Amino acid sequence: MKRIITLAATLCATMYVNAHDMVPAPAQSQDILITNATVHSPSIGVMNNTDILIQQGKITAVGQALKADNANIIDGTNKQVYPGVIALDTSLGLVEVEMMRPSNDVYEVGESNPQIVAVSAYNPDSEIIPTVRVNGITHAQVVPQGDLLAGQSSLVSLDSWTIEDALVPSTQGFHLYWPSIRRLSQDKDQRKKQLDEYQQQLQQIQQVFADGQRYFVANKEEQTSKIDLRWQALKPLYQGQAQLFVHANKQLQIEEAVALAKQYQFKLVIVGGYDSWRMADILNEVNASVVYTRTFSLPMRHDEPLEMSFKIPALLAEADIPFALGFSSDWNSRNLPYAAGQAAAYGLTKQQALSAITLDAAKILGVKDMGDIAAGYRGNLVIVQGDLLDPMTNKVEQVFIDGRKIDLNNRHQQLYQKYLKR
Structure with a gap:
């Protein structure tokens, strides 16, 4: 019994360490209209003074002087809007601390594991x-x-x-x-x-x-x-x-x-x-x-x-x-x-x-339906002050996934703010 209690306590502690406290955003319930932004489309190029309308998680219009009743309007003046980035070949969510084997689930024993998802x-x-x-x-x-x-x-x-x-x-x-x-x-x-x-x-x-x-x-x-x-x-x-x-x-x-x-x-x-x-x-x-x-x-x-x-x-x-x-x-x-x-x-x-x-x-x-800013694509957008591809000027201000505004707080920022107070 003592071993079971110790194991349970260890598992709870591990789960606590491996869990962030940012609450996932709810489904989009209100139209979003981004106005007067500089829009970076991979298929079209750069579009200046452009509006983007997102409804029910999808981009429904991209153009100028767009209108939408009761929309949440975001002023994109002097802001850059990019499609959400897709990271290929990652082990995100499979590894928490690389040197801690219990938090590393990226590898399975054996040389033929096509059934492993x-x-x-x-x-x-x-x-x-x-x-x-x-x-x-x-x-x-x-x-x-x-x-x-x-x-x-x-x-x-x-x-x-x-x-x-x-x-x-x-x-x-x-x-x-x-x-x-x-x-x-x-x-x-x-x-x-x-x-x-x-x-x-x-x-x-x-x-x-x-x-x-x-x-x-x-x-x-x-x-x-x-x-x-x-x-x-x-x-x-x-x-x-x-x-x-x-x-x-x-x-x-x-x-x-x-x-x-x-x-x-x-x-x-x-x-x-x-x-x-x-x-x-x-x-x-x-x-x-x-x-x-x-x-x-x-x-x-x-x-x-x-x-x-x-x-x-x-x-x-x-x-x-x-x-x-x-x-x-x-x-x-x-x-x-x-x-x-x-x-x-x-x-x-x-x-x-x-x-x-x-x-x-x-x-x-x-x-x-991902990777571009055009009608019919998912509402995955990044609003940036500066250049998304430049580490010196990149300042991501807002991120949307399927029209849901994502909480950008994270452990790094929390620790930064903590040690500013020393």
């Missing part, structure tokens, strides 16, 4: 979430991590009471972490061992998808003797209703991933994608997209220029490869808008950079 461990009360959305991030792709086939990702809203509230319908995505050899050993025996292990991992991948295909065909013909949850979960991938997100950076990895996608006619998305700009022909041949996540990373090779990682988004655009920017992290994903700004400083236009974290991100996830 990462969002089932998502914590909508995570203290990290409010510190991320204060930078204009309204939605995140919650992604599992693992050795090979790690599981499925989901798109969530960053203001919700429960997991069910948070979920946003999107194309189902399976995540495969492609093996790699970081550096070949100079020792002959050790090098042979590295290459053998690499080949074994490739064979494991082939075996997983061959088993999945056999199960799919047998199930289709009603010839399965029992239900296997792993291969049952993979069925949408073989039906062309899901995407395979392959985490890979090097050219050889990407070539092998494309070969796998060709073999099974998978819809392919490369995550990481450091060398993807070099391979436009084969990526475009299979209509693959790229989620580039290394904007703030050092170059992967010693003989590359220091700014190489910053230039790759522009090289992807030049190669006509559909891409978006991601940030493979939990708390650090708040820097995604600044990664887009860095890409804009090294070759992307401001409009392309904004689209890479909004509209293009939504397209990769198969979501058609």
Whole structure:
């Protein structure tokens, strides 16, 4: 009994530590009219002195001199309005303190876990979430991590009471972490061992998808003797209703991933994608997209220029490869808008950079009503004093998710105010 009481107390303490006290906003009940703002649309560009009307969670009109009876009017004079940012490849809500194993639910044991849905461990009360959305991030792709086939990702809203509230319908995505050899050993025996292990991992991948295909065909013909949850979960991938997100950076990895996608006619998305700009022909041949996540990373090779990682988004655009920017992290994903700004400083236009974290991100996830400011799109907006993509001038004043005004208070601001009083 004493152990049970101690365990219960520990769980309660953990829940308290991992829960923020910002109350999720209620559903929009009054029309919102933003007037005379500078509107940044990824599809159209910058529109000056523009009004935006939001009704029942949707943008219903964008233009000048809009009218709405009994609307909550927000004066957008000298303000910038952007679509809500979508953070791809994050572990938001899965990790609270990285060094504390009990608060880290991003990884599952085993090398073949297609049935694992990462969002089932998502914590909508995570203290990290409010510190991320204060930078204009309204939605995140919650992604599992693992050795090979790690599981499925989901798109969530960053203001919700429960997991069910948070979920946003999107194309189902399976995540495969492609093996790699970081550096070949100079020792002959050790090098042979590295290459053998690499080949074994490739064979494991082939075996997983061959088993999945056999199960799919047998199930289709009603010839399965029992239900296997792993291969049952993979069925949408073989039906062309899901995407395979392959985490890979090097050219050889990407070539092998494309070969796998060709073999099974998978819809392919490369995550990481450091060398993807070099391979436009084969990526475009299979209509693959790229989620580039290394904007703030050092170059992967010693003989590359220091700014190489910053230039790759522009090289992807030049190669006509559909891409978006991601940030493979939990708390650090708040820097995604600044990664887009860095890409804009090294070759992307401001409009392309904004689209890479909004509209293009939504397209990769198969979501058609997010990422832009236009009639019919969700009311996900960020009102900023300054430039959303510039860490020196970015001052987010208001954030709306589906027309709901979000509380921008967070743990960082609370601690800042606390220690101002010392």
